[in-house]
Amino acid sequence: MSKPKHILVLRFSAMGDVAMTVPVLRALTAQYPELKITVVTRAFFKPFFQGLKNVSVNEADFKGNHKGVLGLYKLSKELKALQFDAVADLHNVLRSKILKFFFFGKKVVQLDKGREEKKALTSGQNFQQLKTTHQRYAEVFEALGYSVDLSQPIFSKPKLLSENLKSFILNKDFKTIGIAPFAAHQSKMYPLAQMEKVIEALSKNYNVILFGGGKKEIEVLNQFEANYNNVKSAAGKLNLEEELILISNLDLMLTMDSGNAHIAAMLGKKVITIWGVTHPFAGFAPFEQPKDFALTADREHFPLIPTSIYGNKFPEGYENAASSVSEQTILSKIKAVI
Secondary structure (H helix, E strand, O other), X not given: OOOOOEEEEEOOOOHHHHXXXXXXXXXXXXXXXXXXXXXXXXXXXXXXXXXXXXXXXXXXXXXXXXXXXXXXXXXHHHHHOOOOOEEEEOOOOHHHHHHHHOXXXXXXXXXXXXXXXXXXXXXXXXXXXXXXXXXXXXXXXXXXXXXXOOXXXXXXXXXXXXXXXXXXXXXXXXXXXXXXXXXXXXHHOOOHHHHHHHHHHHOOOEEEEEOOOOHHHHHHHHHHHHHOOOEEEOOOOOXXXXXXXXXXXXXXXXXXXXXXXXXXXXXXXXXXEEEOOOOHHHOOOOOOOOHHHEEEOOOOOOOOOOOOOOOOOOOOOOOOHHHHOOHHHHHHHHHHHO
């Protein structure tokens, strides 16, 4: 059977998972320049795929036009008009399953999420490194006839900063560090009081740009900006495209186990991550980062880590597990890496 020439890629959310598709698609299209890719995702994520050759984005509007089963049927008709040959389902959820049902007759390969291995990891039966999400994505394309080598990644050069974006870098003589202190669950976050001490220490020798979103996060980050020199918050001030340009010009990014880690990594940045009740062994470490860039909670004090894959479940007393990583450990690691 001939290999597909046009593959439809399904990955609707979440931010970090969509960002993780980018290095895989970049490697895939570089190694197979004749291959055409159409990514079906939310409009918000479109800027992630800019500059990827032979990759176009088809927007899925699940709150409007493509809502419910009828909406998915409508989306399937729009997608069929693109005349793709095969489907790479990198999401494997109910929505993508319904959509694939409408693609009767097309070759479909779906992501193996490795649920059993992940269950063994979080239940403490098997504490070892699982396949990375990037590897799992690559295996989907391999099953479609395209083996992907992720070992020699190519990243595009940082984009030029506009005058507005230049205003976020306060001291031209300093290197610039991005910090994204928030995560989907508090159990994945470094306590803000400790993070403030890290920001204060860094602001003496580096430009610090803070990233986040949502009303409460913006307030916290604006307060940090007001308290220290060389600290600027980008939260709520830029659109996604502008944030990506700014991140591409950082010397280093410090984040939690969160979407920002994957965004910085897809742009080829050095990313230091702080982990609470989750653990890189589950396969969600940012792309191409050395193992020692992941600063994990102390498992002698918190032996049940990882308590869950997404950080939404944990026993009492584990909510601040990340605090067991000392401020000094973070500062020393940043100094060594930068």
